[in-house]
Amino acid sequence: MSPVTQEPFSPPGPHAVARQRALRLAASSKPFVARGANLQRCTNCRLPPTHCICALRPVAPSNAGFCLLLGDIEALKPTNTGWLIADVVPDTWAFGWSRTEVDPALNALLTDPQWQPHVVFPPEYAAPSRVVSAPVPDDNRRPLFVLLDGTWSEARKMFRKSPYLQNLPVMGLHPDHSSQYRLRRSAQDHHFCTAEIGAMCLDLAGDAPAADALDAWFGLFSERYLSARGQGPLRVDSEAQRRVHALGGITRPAQRSADAP
Ligand SMILES: [Zn+2]
Numbered sequence: 001m002s003p004v005t006q007e008p009f010s011p012p013g014p015h016a017v018a019r020q021r022a023l024r025l026a027a028s029s030k031p032f033v034a035r036g037a038n039l040q041r042c043t044n045c046r047l048p049p050t051h052c053i054c055a056l057r058p059v060a061p062s063n064a065g066f067c068l069l070l071g072d073i074e075a076l077k078p079t080n081t082g083w084l085i086a087d088v089v090p091d092t093w094a095f096g097w098s099r100t101e102v103d104p105a106l107n108a109l110l111t112d113p114q115w116q117p118h119v120v121f122p123p124e125y126a127a128p129s130r131v132v133s134a135p136v137p138d139d140n141r142r143p144l145f146v147l148l149d150g151t152w153s154e155a156r157k158m159f160r161k162s163p164y165l166q167n168l169p170v171m172g173l174h175p176d177h178s179s180q181y182r183l184r185r186s187a188q189d190h191h192f193c194t195a196e197i198g199a200m201c202l203d204l205a206g207d208a209p210a211a212d213a214l215d216a217w218f219g220l221f222s223e224r225y226l227s228a229r230g231q232g233p234l235r236v237d238s239e240a241q242r243r244v245h246a247l248g249g250i251t252r253p254a255q256r257s258a259d260a261p
Contacts, residue, residue: 015086016094017068018044021075024096039228045087046078051224051234057087058217058247062210064135064143064202065091067109067117068194069158071150072096079183081195082149084221088214089198097150099161109144110164116141119165120201121148123172125156130170134204145171145201149194173200180218183225193218209247216243 014022042052066089068082075083075094086092095106110117116138123131135143146165148155159165173192181193192200195218202211219240227234235241 015083016092017070017075017080017083017086020070020094020096024073024075041078045221046083047221047224048228051228053220053224053244056220056241056244058213058244059090060088060207060210060213060247062089062091062202062205062207064145064205064207064210065089065115066093066198066201067106067144067146068092068094068149069097069106069146069162070094071154071158074150074154079225080149081181081183081193081218081221082147082198084195084218085147085198085214088217089202089210094149097148097154097158097162099157102162102164107164110146110168113140114142115144117144117146118169118171119146119148119159120171120173120197121155121159123170125159126170130168132169132171133174135171136169143201143205145198145205147194147197147201152191171201171204173197173204175200180222183222195221213247216240216247220244 039048041047042049042054044054045052045057047053066085068085070082074080075096082094086094093105093109095103109115116136118132118135146168148158150158175192179192179196181191181196183193195214199211199215199218202208202214220238220243223232223238223240224234226232
């Protein structure tokens with residue numbers, strides 16, 4: 001497994017979720033007003049410049065990849081954590097979900113012979129014959145985790161109304177811990193956010209360094225986000241920051257711009 005490294009391994013330019021954000025912004029007729037919209041934010045990490053964590057971003061090449069299907073305004077929300085998966089895992093794709101239109105690139109990805117897609121969703125919603133509890137072993141294909149990134153109601157709709165997902169295995173998760181996601185008011189201990197789900201998938205795929213990097217990055221992002229919202233001090237020597245530092249490799253400021261085409 002490749003070690004966790006820094007920025008140079010990731011492709012130049014904005015990542016998949018940042019591109020979806022730009023597309024969604026371009027498609028909207030009126031400006032999207034997020035909570036805390038009056039805050040000036042870094043275009044890459046979405047935190048105020050005083051709390052920017054771009055210089056610490058870990059990149060963890062992994063055998064597994066991610067395909068994020070995004071609910072309508074998910075890419076616009078500064079609390080979206082699918083963004084953090086795209087930060088850390090180079091092989092991450094993101095698509096805006098629509099019931100009536102399917103991006104040809106999404107179909108191409110799901111049928112690409114190098115990938116073995118799994119939909120990650122509570123197994124009780126799927127026929128038992130589709131349910132797996134870990135990636136299906138396959139010597140020739142890499143696991144691709146399809147995450148339905150939106151509100152719970154959007155995710156259920158995506159699961160039910162996407163014909164291209166109907167024949168894929170459904171991977172359920174059995175967490176042995178509570179969710180640490182505290183960025184949205186609706187957050188509950190048993191509702192895991194997308195980044196946490198991503199880290200669990202990487203663990204199940206045997207990509208422990210990538211799982212650890214994503215989990216650590218999520219921890220630091222959450223801490224800084226809450227601090228920027230006035231819910232905690234800005235500490236540069238926090239446990240969360242030390243954990244990201246300890247991932248190994250030197251870290252460098254990000255070179256890319258989320259605003260670039
Ligand atoms: Zn930043």
